[in-house]
Amino acid sequence: MQLGFLVDLHLCMGCKGCEIACKVENEVPLSTWRLRVKYVDVGTFPETKRTFTPLRCNHCENAPCERICPVSALHYLENGIVNIDKERCIGCAGCVMACPYGAIYIDPQTQTADKCTYCAHRIASSMMPACVVACPVQANIFGDLDDATSNISKYIQTNQGNIQVRKPEKGTNPHHYYVNGGNVTLNPLASHRVDGHSLFGKITTLPVGGHH
Amino acid sequence: MAAHEILAATNAVVTLDVAIPGTVWPWLVTVNMWAKSIGTGVIFMLFLLLKKYPDQAGQLRFPVTVVSIIFIHIFLLFTLADLHQPWRMWHIFFHPHWSSAITVGAWMATLFVGLLFLLAFLSFIKKDNAAFDKTLPWVVALAVPVTLYTAALMSQCTARELWQMPAESAQMVFAALLAGSAFMILVFGGKLSWEANRSLSNILALSAFMAFVLYMSEYVFGPMKAEELAAVLEYIKGDGPYTVQFWLGQWMAYLLPMLLIVFSRVSKSTSILKLAAILALVGLYLVKNVWLMIPQLLPMS
Numbered sequence: 001m002q003l004g005f006l007v008d009l010h011l012c013m014g015c016k017g018c019e020i021a022c023k024v025e026n027e028v029p030l031s032t033w034r035l036r037v038k039y040v041d042v043g044t045f046p047e048t049k050r051t052f053t054p055l056r057c058n059h060c061e062n063a064p065c066e067r068i069c070p071v072s073a074l075h076y077l078e079n080g081i082v083n084i085d086k087e088r089c090i091g092c093a094g095c096v097m098a099c100p101y102g103a104i105y106i107d108p109q110t111q112t113a114d115k116c117t118y119c120a121h122r123i124a125s126s127m128m129p130a131c132v133v134a135c136p137v138q139a140n141i142f143g144d145l146d147d148a149t150s151n152i153s154k155y156i157q158t159n160q161g162n163i164q165v166r167k168p169e170k171g172t173n174p175h176h177y178y179v180n181g182g183n184v185t186l187n188p189l190a191s192h193r194v195d196g197h198s199l200f201g202k203i204t205t206l207p208v209g210g211h212h
Numbered sequence: 213m214a215a216h217e218i219l220a221a222t223n224a225v226v227t228l229d230v231a232i233p234g235t236v237w238p239w240l241v242t243v244n245m246w247a248k249s250i251g252t253g254v255i256f257m258l259f260l261l262l263k264k265y266p267d268q269a270g271q272l273r274f275p276v277t278v279v280s281i282i283f284i285h286i287f288l289l290f291t292l293a294d295l296h297q298p299w300r301m302w303h304i305f306f307h308p309h310w311s312s313a314i315t316v317g318a319w320m321a322t323l324f325v326g327l328l329f330l331l332a333f334l335s336f337i338k339k340d341n342a343a344f345d346k347t348l349p350w351v352v353a354l355a356v357p358v359t360l361y362t363a364a365l366m367s368q369c370t371a372r373e374l375w376q377m378p379a380e381s382a383q384m385v386f387a388a389l390l391a392g393s394a395f396m397i398l399v400f401g402g403k404l405s406w407e408a409n410r411s412l413s414n415i416l417a418l419s420a421f422m423a424f425v426l427y428m429s430e431y432v433f434g435p436m437k438a439e440e441l442a443a444v445l446e447y448i449k450g451d452g453p454y455t456v457q458f459w460l461g462q463w464m465a466y467l468l469p470m471l472l473i474v475f476s477r478v479s480k481s482t483s484i485l486k487l488a489a490i491l492a493l494v495g496l497y498l499v500k501n502v503w504l505m506i507p508q509l510l511p512m513s
Contacts (some may be wrong), residue, residue, distance in 0.1 A: 038513065039228035050227070055513050064370035070314035071303040090303050091296025094314055096236045100371040102512030106236075111296040166513075170370050184224040188511045189443055191224040 002080040003118060004145040004175040006152050006163075007054050009185055011139035014039060014052035021134030022056075025119060032105045034116040035131055040184050040191050053185040054131075054140065057082065057103040057116035058166065058174035065095035065104060065115075073113065080145075080175060081120050086112045100170045118142070145175065155179070235508050240294040242501040244287050245362055246391070249384075249496065251283035252324075252355040253392020257412065259352045261396075262345065265408045272400055273344055274335040279395070281328045288321065313368050317361035324358045327351045359388045372507035373440040379426055383503075386426070389419035390465070391496055394489035401482055401489075410477075413485050416492060417473045424466035427499070440510070447506040458502045465495025 014037055022028065022035040035056040042049055059082045066074045066082055073089035076082060089112035096104045096113060107114040119129035127133075132140045143150035148157075156163055156177065164181040165174045183190045258276040261269035292298045305322075308315045331351060334344040363384045367377035393416040401409050435442035448458040472488035475481075 033230050036230050037228075038226060040224050041227045042222065042224045044223060064368065067311045068314065068365070068368045070309055070312040070318065071300075071307045072309040088300075088303055088307060089297065090300040091298075092294070092314060093236045093296065094312070094365070094368070097369040097508075098371055100512060102371075106296055172370065184222050188513050189439055190222045191226045193226045193229075193511060 001078065001147075002145040002175065003123070004059070004080070004143070004152055004177065005056070005118065006141040006155055006177040006179060008139050008141065008155075008179045009051065009053060010180040011137045012037070012052045012054060013137060013139075014050070015136060017134040017136060018054055018131035018140060021130040022116070025122070025130035026117075028114075029107060029109050032107060032114070034114070038185075042184055051185050053178075053181070055101070055103070056131075056176065057099075057118075058101055058172065058176040059118060061173035061175060062171060064098035064100065064170075064172060068094040068098040070094065077120060079123065081118050081123070082115075083117050083120050084113060084115060086110055086114065089113050100167050100172065101174075152177075229513075235505060237294070237504060237508065239501060240290045242497060242504050244290045244294065245384075245387070245500050245504070246497045247283045247286035247290065248359065248362065249387040249391035250395050250493075251280050251287055252359045253388040253390070254283070254395055255280050255328075255348075255351055255355045255392070256388060257392040257396045257415070259348055260411070260415075261404070261408060262348070264411060265404070268404050268408055270341065271403065273341065274332065275400070276396075277328060277331045277335060279399070281325070281332065284321065284325055284328065288325070313361050313365035317358070317365065320354060320358050320361060324351070324354050327354060355388075356385075359384050369507075371512055373438055374430075374434075374444045374503070374507045379430065383423060383426060386419040386423040387496060387500070389415055390423065390492055393419070394469075394492040394496075397482075397485050398489040398493070401486060406480055406482070409482055409485055413473045413476065413488070416488065417470050420466040420469050420492065423499075424462060424470075427462065427466075444507050444510055447509055448502060453509070454502045454506055457498055461495050461498030461502055463495070464491045465499050466492075469495075 016037050019033065019036055026034055028034050035054060038053045038055055040051045040053070042051060059080060063074070063082050066076060070092060071088050071090055073085045074082060074095055075085065086107070091106060091111050091113065093106060093113065096106065104113050104115040106112070119127075122129060129142055132142045141152050141155050143152035145152060147153060159179045162179055164178045164186055165176065166178075166186050178186060254276050258269065258272060261272065292301055295301060304315055304318045308319070310316065327347070327350065331344060331347060334340050334347060360381050363377060363380035366372065366375035366380050369375055393412045397409060397412050397416065401412070431445060431448070435445055446452055448454050469488040469492045472484050472491070476484040476488070
């Protein structure tokens with residue numbers, strides 16, 4: 001079994017229901033996110049459009065975070081999920097530095113690394129991840145990539161030629177795919193980040209730990 | 213295509229996202245690398261001096277070992293201080309993950325500390341110089357990977373394109389040679405002849421030159437290779453947030469020490485060498501700090 005995620009960006013309407021569901025399900029502390037939806041505006045008024053991109057851990061086949069973790073706190077589950085053992089984590093933040101997707105953060109409450117686990121605890125009980133359940137338009141598609149009859153496999157087959165992953169040049173082989181993605185949605189260097197243009201514009205940095 | 217050209221082409225603006233995480237590896241990691249460079253560098257220099265100037269260097273066996281012990285412990289202390297869960301440090305030894313450079317480095321550094329204490333025992337308690345000299349090559353051999361492992365760790369940071377293994381490993385070696393020679397000139401130069409001081413200053417100048425060439429190569433040619441690298445190096449160009457610190461570091465660590473060493477040749481002045489050594493040690497901290505910080509400024513998503 002190899003669990004994976006696919007987001008159809010054409011369907012996503014940026015409601016952030018997945019974000020909130022994730023926050024509630026996993027008790028993610030304030031100022032930190034396991035999953036978030038990034039808004040990018042493209043074009044010049046009046047010819048503008050807004051894109052929405054849900055971003056979460058990519059559960060890479062060749063995960064830099066798993067490789068750099070000195071104590072195996074980050075580890076693979078048999079179903080392909082890159083899971084984290086917060087009791088073992090020493091908080092070196094090597095994984096935060098290694099992840100090319102900015103998907104890992106230091107939990108300000110536990111002072112350990114944390115990230116999306118595809119809701120591994122729900123999967124163990126044969127439930128879907130919270131973000132999948134919450135999505136009103138079924139833009140989040142989750143399932144077994146090794147099973148040709150799963151929804152995600154069918155979606156990938158149907159949309160061959162229009163499937164993207166983030167930063168493929170990093171060689172991480174993500175198990176998180178996008179349909180109808182592009183440079184603007186998936187490449188962080190393709191968009192301006194201007195102070196004052198963001199809802200959180202006045203928050204310039206996130207607290208990554210208590211003693212810094 | 214350079215980053216700014218892509219931005220012009222897309223005309224895209226992030227209008228809603230979480231804030232970029234602050235500095236994940238702070239100045240504590242800079243001190244870690246700086247102290248380790250001195251801790252291993254002085255051992256390299258002691259080995260060299262014992263080979264070239266055994267009569268003068270014999271008296272330095274114990275003091276240099278103590279200096280190395282002190283700076284390796286500063287390195288270890290700051291490594292520990294940087295952990296968010298420092299009391300779980302023992303997990304590295306009881307749950308080691310051998311693909312991680314952090315794990316390998318922690319084990320090697322621990323063994324290195326053990327060997328340093330053995331050297332101290334041999335020189336201070338047993339006063340057995342022959343045994344000290346037989347053990348020293350093994351300590352030097354271990355000091356090399358202890359110096360290099362941080363480069364391996366940085367190269368494992370897949371997200372940070374700036375830190376490439378071949379360049380970083382060379383920089384770590386040059387940093388150790390520069391810091392070791394500078395520290396020896398500064399603290400023990402008075403106990404050594406002009407010839408020995410000159411040998412140390414040659415190492416200082418050569419390592420400064422090589423490190424400077426590497427940094428300039430990255431600075432000039434790096435952006436031609438990768439979009440991400442071009443974006444990172446923008447932080448040390450123009451009115452970038454680290455431009456002043458970068459050039460201050462380059463001048464203090466490399467250019468001024470090289471010039472001062474040339475001047476010292478004319479006047480045979482150890483005072484000028486000591487000034488060069490101070491500048492090199494302070495400048496090395498600045499250089500390391502800039503190189504640690506700038507990749508962390510780049511948004512990853």
